[in-house]
Amino acid sequence: SQQGEEDPQALSIQEGENATMNCSYKTSINNLQWYRQNSGRGLVHLILIRSNEREKHSGRLRVTLDTSKKSSSLLITASRAADTASYFCATDGKAAGNKLTFGGGTRVLVKP
């Protein structure tokens, strides 16, 4: 079964609003990564957060990690129509080396 579960499965917002999605996982991790996928294309790497980090920023993206709750969140601020995509979290388990286990993804629609 997949390591990560994402919530919500789908999200529809207006341009300019913030979008928040959550990822929960089951076992200890080395790091957690967030990816974006536009319409069935390849994945674009967004952010990597290590297990000893609690928060990370990259432009309009903010990622938090709570290892005690085995959860992470991705916040996109001031969303744009171009942010419309599916967002996936992926965990790199301590026992799994570099192998990533992906969550189910959140489909985000940003309406202009």
Add this chain to the structure above:
Amino acid sequence: SAVISQKPSRDICQRGTSLTIQCQVDSQVTMMFWYRQQPGQSLTLIATANQGSEATYESGFVIDKFPISRPNLTFSTLTVSNLSPEDSSIYLCSVTRTSGVDEQFFGPGTRLTVL
């Protein structure tokens, strides 16, 4: 980051045939992986491509169905054999530069449709 290309970008194949997908990276990388993404689903790891030796397959994936080659540090192929409609998916290769904690970069994917 690494620039990764995949060929073909898409293909439509007949049941019972095979398709070989190529993954080329613009620089030497340590780890190369192959993933499958079934329609509307997330990604599932098929195998780790090992340079000069047999790939390491995940549970549910076998070499006879998904033979993989990795002759050097910048190139790998995945063959999907004896195709059935259930193999219709996007297949993606990914790489990391190190064997430790590292960002993983993905190719653009190959969209396979099996009739």
